Amino acid sequence: MISKDKLKQTLLEQREGILQKPVGVERTILKLVEQKAKLPHVVVLTGLRRSGKSTLLRQLIKKKFQDRDFYYVSFEDERLSNFKAEDFNYEALVELFGEHKIFFIDEIQNITNFQTFVRRFYDAGFKFFITGSSAKLLSTEIGTKLTGRHVDIVVKPFSFAEFLISKNIKVDAPALFKTNTRVELKKNFSEFLVNGGMPEYVQYHDHEILTRVYEDIVIKDIVARYKVDNIKELKELYQYLITTASQRFSYNSLKKFIKIDSANTIKKYIDYLEGTYFISQVSKFDYSLKKQIINDKKVYVVDNGFLSKISIKSTKDQGWLLENLVFTELKKEGDIFYFREKGECDFIVTEFGKAKKAVQVCWDLTQNNREREINGLLEAMNTLKLKTGLILTNDQEEEIISNQEKITIKPVWKWLLEKS
Numbered sequence: 001m002i003s004k005d006k007l008k009q010t011l012l013e014q015r016e017g018i019l020q021k022p023v024g025v026e027r028t029i030l031k032l033v034e035q036k037a038k039l040p041h042v043v044v045l046t047g048l049r050r051s052g053k054s055t056l057l058r059q060l061i062k063k064k065f066q067d068r069d070f071y072y073v074s075f076e077d078e079r080l081s082n083f084k085a086e087d088f089n090y091e092a093l094v095e096l097f098g099e100h101k102i103f104f105i106d107e108i109q110n111i112t113n114f115q116t117f118v119r120r121f122y123d124a125g126f127k128f129f130i131t132g133s134s135a136k137l138l139s140t141e142i143g144t145k146l147t148g149r150h151v152d153i154v155v156k157p158f159s160f161a162e163f164l165i166s167k168n169i170k171v172d173a174p175a176l177f178k179t180n181t182r183v184e185l186k187k188n189f190s191e192f193l194v195n196g197g198m199p200e201y202v203q204y205h206d207h208e209i210l211t212r213v214y215e216d217i218v219i220k221d222i223v224a225r226y227k228v229d230n231i232k233e234l235k236e237l238y239q240y241l242i243t244t245a246s247q248r249f250s251y252n253s254l255k256k257f258i259k260i261d262s263a264n265t266i267k268k269y270i271d272y273l274e275g276t277y278f279i280s281q282v283s284k285f286d287y288s289l290k291k292q293i294i295n296d297k298k299v300y301v302v303d304n305g306f307l308s309k310i311s312i313k314s315t316k317d318q319g320w321l322l323e324n325l326v327f328t329e330l331k332k333e334g335d336i337f338y339f340r341e342k343g344e345c346d347f348i349v350t351e352f353g354k355a356k357k358a359v360q361v362c363w364d365l366t367q368n369n370r371e372r373e374i375n376g377l378l379e380a381m382n383t384l385k386l387k388t389g390l391i392l393t394n395d396q397e398e399e400i401i402s403n404q405e406k407i408t409i410k411p412v413w414k415w416l417l418e419k420s
Helices: 004-020 030-037 053-065 090-097 114-123 135-146 160-166 173-177 179-195 199-204 207-226 231-243 263-274 289-294 304-310 318-330 370-383 412-419
Strands: 042-047 071-074 102-106 127-132 150-155 279-284 297-301 335-340 344-351 354-361 388-393 398-402 405-411
Touching (some): 004 053, 004 071, 030 042, 030 127, 042 053, 042 135, 053 071, 053 102, 053 127, 114 127, 114 135, 160 179, 173 179, 173 412, 179 304, 179 318, 179 412, 199 207, 207 231, 207 263, 207 304, 231 263, 231 304, 263 279, 279 289, 297 304, 304 318, 318 344, 318 354, 318 388, 335 370, 344 370, 370 388, 370 398, 370 405, 388 412
Parallel strands (some): 042 127, 042 150, 071 102, 102 127, 279 335, 354 388, 388 405
Antiparallel strands (some): 279 297, 335 344, 398 405
């Protein structure tokens, strides 16, 4: 158990650290966090390691609380590595900073039984903003003690619009039609497509940042948390998944490529990685839940920088990167499936179980693939009774009317900026 004096020293240094932390690029999601802050609920910011959760807390502390009247604790600090919820010394906080009702807590899943501590203080009228890098934090650990008392917000890497802001490039709607601006935007989009939007990587351009995040996810968030014995086979599976992102697979088929005999073990390992927000699994669209479960899956990665730096893909297939990028944006809109019958459509976006959008992704529409891509989209639209469809490309723009259906063809960079 940490001594009171040592705890006070740690808390004081942590508060100084968060107040000295650069505010950075104001995140678009900050407005949503400010709205949720008005509720009495615990506000939970979760998402991938190093995706900007702590910086978002910093922005909230400055903008909403003017850098005062709050408590801040980071359980990412190794000095608190053996800390338990029952060890928490509120008296130390009061002695240092006076009495306040606002808690900001970073990486709270690193302490045992944290949810009991949060519930105890929540019931006493305290307001909490907490961060964590585990989906289990939301679904199980917080849910058991705070059912109906928390709101959850997933923090993602920079969007393309935020990437541009980080480079001091401001874009308004008229600018999209100016030749010089379009050239600059497309140049920056080419960089964003390959390097992604992990905030520290965007700032420092050091590949080690991305590889270190990935290694920390595997070792700290998965191996240590779930007591995985065979690290080699775990890493081999993850390397394969990253390299073959967007391709169909089944848990049984992976046994042919990875030296893991059990499909259940493969599924468990993939679920672990998905629980860190590093990947998302996508099922084939079907109204039958049973068929969704047994049909082949696809995997997409949270940020294109990881595909470029960690994948061992031998070809420079930018269509692959384009599809992954579109998925990360569509995921903000609802649940995502792929469609496959006679043809295939890359993404079906659903909300409350109802299909609301069909999207095809293609680097270039050419004589060789145009009919296939359009027919795959039309089949999905007709099956799901959608009147409009979207084909996203690198740099083509067109509109197609087919019977009663309208298909819009648009560059991804323009689509991203229009959405933002």
